[in-house]
Amino acid sequence: MAGRLTLIKATMLAIPAYWMGSTWLPDSVLEAIPKKARAFLWENGSRRGMHLIGWDTATRPKEEGGLAIQKLTQARTALAGKLLFQVLNSWEGWQALWQLPLAPRVHLFIWKLCWGILPTRAYLHGLRIGPDEKCALCGIHPETIDHLFFSCRYALEVWALLAQDQDWTPTKVSHVRANWLCDDAQDTAFKALIAATLWTVWKQRNARVFRGENDTAKTVVRRAVQLARDYAKPTQQMLKPTRLRKECRWVAPPPGWIKVNVDGAHSPGDY
Numbered sequence: 001m002a003g004r005l006t007l008i009k010a011t012m013l014a015i016p017a018y019w020m021g022s023t024w025l026p027d028s029v030l031e032a033i034p035k036k037a038r039a040f041l042w043e044n045g046s047r048r049g050m051h052l053i054g055w056d057t058a059t060r061p062k063e064e065g066g067l068a069i070q071k072l073t074q075a076r077t078a079l080a081g082k083l084l085f086q087v088l089n090s091w092e093g094w095q096a097l098w099q100l101p102l103a104p105r106v107h108l109f110i111w112k113l114c115w116g117i118l119p120t121r122a123y124l125h126g127l128r129i130g131p132d133e134k135c136a137l138c139g140i141h142p143e144t145i146d147h148l149f150f151s152c153r154y155a156l157e158v159w160a161l162l163a164q165d166q167d168w169t170p171t172k173v174s175h176v177r178a179n180w181l182c183d184d185a186q187d188t189a190f191k192a193l194i195a196a197t198l199w200t201v202w203k204q205r206n207a208r209v210f211r212g213e214n215d216t217a218k219t220v221v222r223r224a225v226q227l228a229r230d231y232a233k234p235t236q237q238m239l240k241p242t243r244l245r246k247e248c249r250w251v252a253p254p255p256g257w258i259k260v261n262v263d264g265a266h267s268p269g270d271y
């Protein structure tokens with residue numbers, strides 16, 4: 001069995017993981033692969049002993065007595081997060097985020113989303129704070145960031161309506177889950193609209209949790225488009241390139257000193 005396990009990890013699960021580094025594989029694919037892996041693991045000679053171990057146990061970490069076979073949907077989320085994190089960890093990523101013509105609170109929200117620290121129910125449940133990890137919008141699946149914004153049927157309806165409203169091509173739609181923030185081929189208005197949509201989905205989720213409000217996906221899309229438009233105009237006027245920019249260079253501190261550079265910005269009414 002150990003040999004089969006090694007083989008599964010090295011091939012059937014490693015190959016999709018490679019693809020997931022750059023591509024978003026659909027749920028159907030990620031569900032089909034472990035089924036094949038499971039059938040292979042259970043086959044023939046060791047069938048009898050293996051009956052005692054369920055697939056859930058097999059996917060549990062070794063410290064918990066499992067075989068540490070990583071669930072592919074989890075791996076996908078981790079990899080997508082890693083991808084976004086790498087983006088955000090770069091100077092270009094930061095610039096791209098803070099230059100989006102949106103309120104600082106939306107920037108902060110996107111920043112949290114990319115770092116995977118939004119207080120979703122699954123996140124809180126993982127910290128043993130929340131009693132229930134079920135998604136607030138559909139009530140079926142665990143409310144992870146990936147589920148809430150990209151896999152939940154409510155979110156899927158939002159993206160579909162937005163794509164329809166904005167006449168997005170399928171290629172453009174595929175950017176939503178990938179590296180939208182740093183893709184130079186995409187314009188700022190598109191990036192701002194994605195950020196605004198993620199934000200309004202989150203606001204809707206909170207309205208559902210805290211006030212029991214049930215707005216339609218259509219309303220959410222309308223709000224997102226309006227938000228992106230509201231910010232686009234005044235910011236574009238304000239963001240004319242200034243010629244007064246000073247030449248500013250970082251200067252090393254004297255020996256024995258540590259220099260901490262910080263920066264901040266605040267607009268009234270943002271918090």
Ligand SMILES: [Zn+2]
Nearest residue numbers: 135137138152
């Ligand atoms: Zn859901």
